[in-house]
Amino acid sequence: MTEPARWTAIPQPTAFEPAGGMWRPERARVIAASRGLRREAERLEPELRACGIAGAADVSDPVIRLRLSPLATRDRTDESFTIDVAEDIVVTAASAAGVFRATRQLLHNLRAQGAVPRGAVQSAPAVAERGLHLDAGRKHYPAEWIRAQLHAAADVGVNVFQWHFSENPGFRLESEAFPEIVSDDRIGRTEAADVVATARDLHIELIPSLDMPGHLQHVLTAHPELRLPEAPGLETDHALDITREDPVRFALVLIDDMIPVFPHSTRWNLGGDEFVDFDRIAEFPALATAAAERYGAQGTGFDLLTAFVNRVAAHLRERGFEARAWNDGLLRSTREHLDPDVVLTWWTNWNAGMRPVSDAVAAGHRLVNVNDAMFYYVLGENAGYRYPTAARIWEADWHPGLFPALWGPEGQSTVRQELVRPYPALLLGASFAVWSDRPDAQTPAEVAQGIRGPLRAMAERSWNAGSALSLEDFAALDVAIGEATPLEEERRHV
Incomplete structure (x- = not known):
């Protein structure tokens, strides 16, 4: 007896009921049942031709009909x-x-197989966000390369791209208000507009990532008067002086300068991480003095950091953005309470002083799981990281609710941090992250090749809250579906 054809796609659908046989006409017609789907029909026709299925010659040729559900809501994020x-x-x-x-x-x-199995598919993502973060601050990635990665990511269901354009070694988006802070290797606003248009066309939410008050060494090299004052034996050349009004206002003006680059974005990652050495935060005289003046004897630098994050979040909210921040330095204050509307992009618990995920849940924070043990692709494998692989992701049986393990004073513990299925509404999704710590360790082409498998593994397991596939089945699918090649028609459309 012939085994029924398998549905060969990443991510796998929620359910597939085969009906027997394969759909593989020589010609087909694509019909958009509503005006809002015309772009999808226009996109699909040349993609079918690239797969060997020509356009319809007459009305008897098979049809691919695209339609919206009669019960569809106005929620454009329902996929x-x-x-x-x-x-x-x-x-x-x-x-x-x-x-x-x-x-x-x-x-x-x-x-993968030259045909589509006949039958019925149903599919819905387990989490709303499947993301890709790109550190394009430490390393310059050409705009055309970024657009190619958007196509590759969208092909497997990734729907968020976080563009991290500022880092200690570089600021790589054109600034009109502060041209002196911009690196020589950078993306101009016209090129950025092409990236933005590509993301929008591919139904990818683009999230700007402008890290502050830390990770600003390149910016502060041009404006040393805005740095946190030096502290004996401690680094401050990357840290904005959040104890004074002028540096804070500079940060807000810089945000306002970059907002027009992202006309369709509604979310913004303000950073908040690795501001100073958090284990020694009490040893920074400027922070200790300002905290005592503002909050009394119990005040700490964490209160000042939280106040800064809250102020930036309020500034962003006034401009129509939801604020996001990395988790490591937050939820550690005593006098200031983090704005509960700030989404926490949760990347690590490597230090015993970092708060557990349970604290964020108790405080009502929404979460994006950027599990550094699984999804940090750090160029040069800096800081002890290893390049992610699908094998390790499967070995861990990772799913969007599985966060990094808690570390204790003696090193990594076995304390598991997990939100079980069905997920609470606070869990927005998960993200893969490329960090360019050693920018020369790989070329952009090598980065693209290196992230392909583990990014697809994240996409599969995020969509399905895990996976029914074995690692071997997933690896075979990865090879079989190949890569999406942007067609000339798509380039012209954007």
Whole structure:
């Protein structure tokens, strides 16, 4: 007896009921059932041609019909979809983004096995966000390379791109207000607009990442008067002086200068991490003095940091942005309480002083899991990191609710941090992260090749809250679906 054809796509759908046989016409017609899906039809037609399926010659040729569900809400972030494959194919989704995700599934099957199995597919993501963070501050990545990675990420269901354009070694987006802070190797605003347009066209939310008050060495080299005062034996050349009004106002003006680059974005990562050596925060005289003056004897530098994050978050909110921040220095204050609307991008608990995930949940913070043990692709494997692999992700049985383990005073403990399924609404999703610590360790092409497998593993296991696939099955799928190649029609559209 012939084994039924498998649905060959990443991520795997929530459910597939095979009906027997394969859909593989010589010609097909794509019909958008509503105006809002015309772009998806326009995109799919040349993609089908690239898979060997020509446009329809007459009305008798098979049809791929794209439609919105009659029950669809106005929530454009709802990516759930169904696919019914018979003589014709009917794609029904709650949004244009859902239709886009569904058509990627069809293309994966065509690329992998030259046909689409007949049957019924249902699919909905377990978490709303599947992200890719790119440190383009330490290393210059050309705009065309970034756009290619957006295509590769969108092909497997990644729907968030966090663009980290400022770091200690560089500031790599054109600044109109402060041209003196910008690196020679940078992306101009016209090129940035192309990246923004590509992300929007691919239903990817673009999140600017401008880290402060730490990670600002390159900016502060041009403006040393804004640095935190020196402390004996401690580094401050990367740290903004949050004890004074002028440096804080500079930070806010810098944000305002960059906002026009991201006209469609609604979320912003302000950083907040690695501001100073947190284990020795009491040894910074400027912080200790300001904290005592503002909060009394119990005040600490963590209160000042939290106050700064809250102020930046309020500034962003006034401009229509949801604020995000890294977790390591937050929830550690005693007098200032972190704005509960700040989303925490949770990357680590490597230090015993860092607060556990349970504290964030108790305080009502929404979370994005950027598990550094699983998803930190650190160039040169700096700081003891190893390049992520699908094998390690499967070995850990990672899913979006599995956060980094807690560390104790003697090193990493076995204390597991996990939000179990079904996930609480506070868990927004997960993200992969490229960090360019040793920028010359890999070329952009090597980075693209290196992240492909583990990024796809994250996408599969994020969409499905784990995976029913074995590692071997996943690896075979990864090879079979190949890579998405942006077509000339897409470049012209953007």
